[in-house]
Amino acid sequence: MAFPKEVYSILEDIVGREYISADPVICEGYRAGPAGYECGLGYERVMTRVPGCVVMPRTTEEVQKIVKVCNRYKIPYVPYSTGFYGARSHPHVENALLIDLKRMNDLEIDEKHLYAVVGPGVIYSQLQEEAMKRGMYTVIGGGGSQCSAIANMIGDGWSPLSHRIGLPHRRILGAELVLPDGELLRLGSLALQDDPFWGEGIGPDLRGLLRGYTGHRGFLGIVTKMAIKLLPFQPEKLEPTGVSPNTALMLPEKRVKWINFTMPSFESIKRAMYEIAKAEIGAAVTRVPLFWRIIARAGSKEEFWELWSKENEETVNAFFVLRVLLIGFTSEKQLEYEERVLMDIVKELGGEPRRTRPTDESWFKNADSAGMWLMCGGYVSVDYVIETIEHATAQCKNFAELKRSYTPPLMPDYADPGWFQCFELGHQGYSEFLIYWDPDEDTTRVDHFYLETAKENIRKRFYTALLGSHQPLYLTGPAYGPNYHKWLLKIKKEFDPNFVCHPPFPLSHDFFVEQAEWMKPLKDWGSPNLNEILPKEIAALMKTSSQSKEK
Amino acid sequence: MPKRTVSLDVTNLENFVYDMSRCIKCKGCTWVDHIYMPGIKFSTRCPSATRYLFDSYGAYGKMRIGLALAEGRIQYNDNLLHILYACTLCGACDVGCKRNLDLEIELTLEALRVKAVKDGMAPLPQHRRVVQNIMAQHNSLGASPEKRRNWLPQEIEPSQKAEVLYFAGCSASYRNPEIAQATVKILDVAGVPFTLLEEEWCCGNILYSIGMIDEARKIAQRNIEEVRRKGAGILLTSCAECYRMWKVDYPKMLNIATADLGFKVLHLTEYVDELINKGLLKLTKPLSLRVTYHDACSLSRLSEPWIPWQGERGLWGVTSPPIPRRRGTNGVYEEPRRILQSIPGIEFVEMIRKRENAFCCGAGRGVKEAFPDFAAWAAEERLKEFKEVGAEVLVVACPWCKNNFSEVIKAKGEKIKVLDISEIIADSIATEVRGGK
Numbered sequence: 009m010a011f012p013k014e015v016y017s018i019l020e021d022i023v024g025r026e027y028i029s030a031d032p033v034i035c036e037g038y039r040a041g042p043a044g045y046e047c048g049l050g051y052e053r054v055m056t057r058v059p060g061c062v063v064m065p066r067t068t069e070e071v072q073k074i075v076k077v078c079n080r081y082k083i084p085y086v087p088y089s090t091g092f093y094g095a096r097s098h099p100h101v102e103n104a105l106l107i108d109l110k111r112m113n114d115l116e117i118d119e120k121h122l123y124a125v126v127g128p129g130v131i132y133s134q135l136q137e138e139a140m141k142r143g144m145y146t147v148i149g150g151g152g153s154q155c156s157a158i159a160n161m162i163g164d165g166w167s168p169l170s171h172r173i174g175l176p177h178r179r180i181l182g183a184e185l186v187l188p189d190g191e192l193l194r195l196g197s198l199a200l201q202d203d204p205f206w207g208e209g210i211g212p213d214l215r216g217l218l219r220g221y222t223g224h225r226g227f228l229g230i231v232t233k234m235a236i237k238l239l240p241f242q243p244e245k246l247e248p249t250g251v252s253p254n255t256a257l258m259l260p261e262k263r264v265k266w267i268n269f270t271m272p273s274f275e276s277i278k279r280a281m282y283e284i285a286k287a288e289i290g291a292a293v294t295r296v297p298l299f300w301r302i303i304a305r306a307g308s309k310e311e312f313w314e315l316w317s318k319e320n321e322e323t324v325n326a327f328f329v330l331r332v333l334l335i336g337f338t339s340e341k342q343l344e345y346e347e348r349v350l351m352d353i354v355k356e357l358g359g360e361p362r363r364t365r366p367t368d369e370s371w372f373k374n375a376d377s378a379g380m381w382l383m384c385g386g387y388v389s390v391d392y393v394i395e396t397i398e399h400a401t402a403q404c405k406n407f408a409e410l411k412r413s414y415t416p417p418l419m420p421d422y423a424d425p426g427w428f429q430c431f432e433l434g435h436q437g438y439s440e441f442l443i444y445w446d447p448d449e450d451t452t453r454v455d456h457f458y459l460e461t462a463k464e465n466i467r468k469r470f471y472t473a474l475l476g477s478h479q480p481l482y483l484t485g486p487a488y489g490p491n492y493h494k495w496l497l498k499i500k501k502e503f504d505p506n507f508v509c510h511p512p513f514p515l516s517h518d519f520f521v522e523q524a525e526w527m528k529p530l531k532d533w534g535s536p537n538l539n540e541i542l543p544k545e546i547a548a549l550m551k552t553s554s555q556s557k558e559k
Numbered sequence: 560m561p562k563r564t565v566s567l568d569v570t571n572l573e574n575f576v577y578d579m580s581r582c583i584k585c586k587g588c589t590w591v592d593h594i595y596m597p598g599i600k601f602s603t604r605c606p607s608a609t610r611y612l613f614d615s616y617g618a619y620g621k622m623r624i625g626l627a628l629a630e631g632r633i634q635y636n637d638n639l640l641h642i643l644y645a646c647t648l649c650g651a652c653d654v655g656c657k658r659n660l661d662l663e664i665e666l667t668l669e670a671l672r673v674k675a676v677k678d679g680m681a682p683l684p685q686h687r688r689v690v691q692n693i694m695a696q697h698n699s700l701g702a703s704p705e706k707r708r709n710w711l712p713q714e715i716e717p718s719q720k721a722e723v724l725y726f727a728g729c730s731a732s733y734r735n736p737e738i739a740q741a742t743v744k745i746l747d748v749a750g751v752p753f754t755l756l757e758e759e760w761c762c763g764n765i766l767y768s769i770g771m772i773d774e775a776r777k778i779a780q781r782n783i784e785e786v787r788r789k790g791a792g793i794l795l796t797s798c799a800e801c802y803r804m805w806k807v808d809y810p811k812m813l814n815i816a817t818a819d820l821g822f823k824v825l826h827l828t829e830y831v832d833e834l835i836n837k838g839l840l841k842l843t844k845p846l847s848l849r850v851t852y853h854d855a856c857s858l859s860r861l862s863e864p865w866i867p868w869q870g871e872r873g874l875w876g877v878t879s880p881p882i883p884r885r886r887g888t889n890g891v892y893e894e895p896r897r898i899l900q901s902i903p904g905i906e907f908v909e910m911i912r913k914r915e916n917a918f919c920c921g922a923g924r925g926v927k928e929a930f931p932d933f934a935a936w937a938a939e940e941r942l943k944e945f946k947e948v949g950a951e952v953l954v955v956a957c958p959w960c961k962n963n964f965s966e967v968i969k970a971k972g973e974k975i976k977v978l979d980i981s982e983i984i985a986d987s988i989a990t991e992v993r994g995g996k
Contacts, residue, residue, distance in 0.1 A: 029613060033639040036632075037615025039623045044583040064612060091584045091614065110612065115599045133596035141598065153593035154585050248594045251888050252915045253658045255594040309661060310881035374593040378585035378659035384875045385581055419875075446875050447580075 011060035011103055015081050019063050019105075022073045027064040027111070035059050038091070038098070038106055043381065045094030046388045048447030050455040050524050052095035055516055057553060059086070060103030066111045068184055068192065068232040074107060075230070076190035078508050082545045086510045087226040089128040089156030093163065094388075096225045096477060100519075101511055101546075101553045109156075112232060117142060121205050122238045123181055128158045128231060135236070136373050140246070144238035145372070147173050150440070152377035158234045163223030164392075166438065167371055168292035168333065170431045171285075173239055175394070180215055181207040181235035188229050188504030193217075196235075204235035217503070225477045227513035228503055242337050246372060255374070256367035262340040264333070266368065267350070268296065271328040272358040274401070274425070280330055281397055283353040285434020289346040292333035292371065294429035298324050299421055303379060304369075312383050321422040330359065333371075384419050384444035386451070390461045395471045397437030400428050403470040404439035410464055411443070414457040419444040452526045459521070459530050480517045483533040497541060507546045515541070523554050566869035567666055567882070569811070570772060572629050572674050575667040577872060579626040587659055588618035588652030591916045601911045601944055604651040606919050606937040607642075615642055618652035618664050625671050635680045643671055644683060645933050647926045648768060649856035649919035654887035661884055665861070672770030682769050685929035689765050694774065697760040698729040707759055710736035715743050721754040723830075724791035724822075726805070728798040729761050730958035738958055741985035742797045742827055748990050749840040753795070756785050762804040768924035772812060779809040787821050794820075797827040797981050799957035800923060803857035810865040817864035826858055827981055828956055832894040835901060842987040845904035850983070851950035852895055853910065853941065853964075854917035855957035860887030887915045895956055895980055902987040908948045910941075918944065920955075922963035938967040942975065952976045954983055 040056040041047035113129030133153035165176030182196035182204025197206035244260035306312035336343030428439035485493020608617035653665035675681040692701035731739040763778035806824040834840035921937020
């Protein structure tokens with residue numbers, strides 16, 4: 009089944025010949041996998057499809073027109089900014105239109121009011137450099153410097169720097185959202201005039217439509233413009249040094265400084281986080297797993313495994329390193345003061361400072377999330393929690409235990425609880441649970457583990473940030489809602505009556521479990537009534553898609 | 560998963576299935592290293608992805624398309640061939656990927672072209688004339704072989720036998736004699752005897768670049784044999800593309816190490832830097848110029864010596880013995896800069912994208928012959944950067960770059976001066992030519 013010629017022709021009129029293609033080779037270049045975030049797993053293999061057509065609009069108006077055409081002809085479409093979010097940011101039905109937004113790469117900065125207005129084609133490192141040229145900064149989310157700033161702001165968007173600068177949704181100001189039916193929604197002050205300086209309102213704050221908690225993966229429309237709040241930085245330049253692959257930013261030590269501490273225990277790291285937060289110092293406070301230390305030391309995959317093979321449960325669980333970033337935002341004296349306070353706190357808790365390089369490799373400009381794939385080839389963060397420090401650390405320890413029985417195929421990491429940190433000056437704790445596997449191995453148990461973490465959260469009453477689009481909606485919805493799933497589907501139906509915007513989200517994981525035989529033994533929750541939820545055209549497309557995959 | 564035997568042999572695409580199947584779309588191949596990210600402008604380093612925009616033109620798209628081709632899931636068509644060949648193989652993607660993932664992107668792209676030839680889909684019609692020229696006339700331009708040495712100034716006579724053998728290459732022999740002439744002037748002034756091949760042939764660059772590896776290998780064997788017969792210890796080039804052929808691609812095709820060639824391969828910039836360090840060459844004549852330098856891909860990020868490798872890949876993709884990775888870290892970056900900065904009166908300014916992040920001029924590896932519009936576009940993009948840094952002279956280290964920039968400048972009626980580094984060096988020498996052997 010080819011992409012409809014009539015629709016192609018209309019879309020071509022909208023964007024111009026050069027910016028559209030339904031050629032199978034061009035479309036193959038947009039395949040989700042076989043590698044990437046969450047790729048190489050059952051979800052990617054079962055659910056993703058090569059698009060039937062790719063279109064590259066330049067303006068919001070073009071996006072609106074494209075979306076209206078899709079609604080008129082019932083063509084499923086998927087917004088796509090960089091494609092880095094792996095399986096879930098790619099089409100899930102045959103012959104979908106992929107709307108590649110990379111040409112929408114305008115960036116303007118309002119220095120007086122400290123914000124940037126960006127299009128979805130602008131990536132974080134571009135934004136960060138432009139901000140830093142003007143004495144400001146932003147947080148490059150853990151997704152990495154290569155992420156579209158908008159896509160990451162409406163998805164995840166946090167990093168260790170969120171200790172000081174806060175969570176991403178607080179920094180979303182005025183924005184433009186092309187709703188699933190093509191109508192334009194202007195949020196915040198843009199609702200009244202053209203200055204996007206303010207994010208809330210007017211009336212009910214609809215920014216929840218943009219991201220929910222960790223994002224809708226584009227099923228509630230396309231953000232075509234966003235004003236992002238920037239924060240004042242210190243005045244010294246962070247100087248790039250080195251030749252690839254060993255590049256880093258040299259830090260002006262009197263203004264910006266990372267310090268690593270060896271701590272006596274897991275508990276003492278947590279305690280330090282509370283005390284640092286209470287003192288309201290630091291720009292980032294995070295626990296460093298031994299695994300990361302080895303990644304940083306290793307010059308290659310082979311060297312990593314050589315070094316890692318020397319570690320064991322004892323060494324992994326006796327590795328307590330706390331990493332703190334200090335920034336003298338206002339003066340050198342601020343940094344001096346914070347360093348003295350920090351040293352007092354750590355000393356009282358029995359910690360010792362370690363020699364720390366005066367460089368930043370990973371968080372200011374180069375959040376190199378891509379390195380997460382080097383060691384094993386397969387990687388995904390199966391869960392992240394933003395709750396209290398206690399809650400976050402308890403959850404990651406619990407998952408570490410659960411992981412034992414799934415290792416292998418998961419990489420042996422000796423029940424390391426992983427990465428945790430504090431956000432917003434200790435008002436929130438964060439943990440992210442990362443898993444790694446070899447995609448050439450049988451990944452059935454990796455798929456199982458991913459789902460088991462959702463069930464474990466429900467069993468143990470842990471909060472999770474991965475609701476909605478990341479787990480079966482009919483598993484998590486009743487547990488966290490109790491009507492969360494129903495609300496989400498009602499919102500979807502209200503804004504996307506034709507269900508053409510990235511179907512079958514938010515039911516994609518439910519679909520996956522239905523279609524993957526190896527997932528069925530785990531299924532002990534209800535199923536959505538698709539005949540009630542999906543319009544018949546989309547239901548038919550889903551059926552065709554699953555049949556074509558079976559072939 | 561059992562261990563699999565693999566090698567870096569580009570004649571077998573199977574060797575690179577792992578690399579094609581591990582691309583995660585981080586697009587490190589397209590963006591400038593984020594540490595060096597200059598902001599919203601000049602933020603990419605891949606000409607193909609920047610020009611054609613579809614993901615399919617970035618290495619992430621090419622890896623997916625290549626894998627589909629290897630697995631028989633797609634068929635050749637015009638777009639596929641355009642994607643494969645509208646690419647200068649400039650290595651930006653390769654070093655970008657090796658910043659984090661260590662995938663062999665450059666070799667995969669080369670292997671895909673070799674496969675296209677094997678499958679009868681290439682050479683492209685636009686390349687056939689160049690191929691004929693090389694095969695029949697031993698130069699890519701179709702010029703008369705008898706005229707190959709016409710560039711040689713009368714006052715300079717090469718030795719029959721010498722430690723240094725200067726390989727001028729097709730461009731400097733026919734189209735850019737000023738480069739070859741400047742080069743031998745430098746050698747002469749420094750008192751370095753040099754020799755030439757009795758009958759210099761094209762290095763085979765285009766043949767290898769478009770995937771005609773059997774033909775390119777024969778030329779490699781012949782050329783290497785000729786140099787060995789001459790007994791030279793140093794093969795000197797002033798062309799970055801010839802340099803990479805001799806230093807990297809010849810050993811690659813013959814499955815030997817660069818160190819086993821039997822002679823050293825040096826670019827003029829490396830050799831001049833050495834002569835200056837030894838006090839044998841003094842650049843004393845002031846040149847009052849504000850200059851910037853364009854890193855030629857084949858001299859910079861792609862110039863690390865070749866080390867053949869064959870081994871096994873096992874669990875987690877670990878190779879045994881470990882693949883000796885060429886990440887572009889030790890390219891020829893500093894020598895040309897040191898030379899330029901040592902010339903009195905020269906004010907040296909850097910381009911925004913430099914060293915391993917430099918944006919290719921667009922001419923290399925068969926692009927200018929097949930897609931001149933793309934080559935011109937890439938040069939124009941680079942020239943925008945030149946204007947941004949406010950230099951008077953664009954210094955290059957490869958005749959391909961020089962010609963491509965010069966043609967675009969002429970076509971646009973711009974007043975930008977492009978000089979090969981050999982010309983700048985020769986101009987900064989106060990001493991007269993000795994004319995001796």
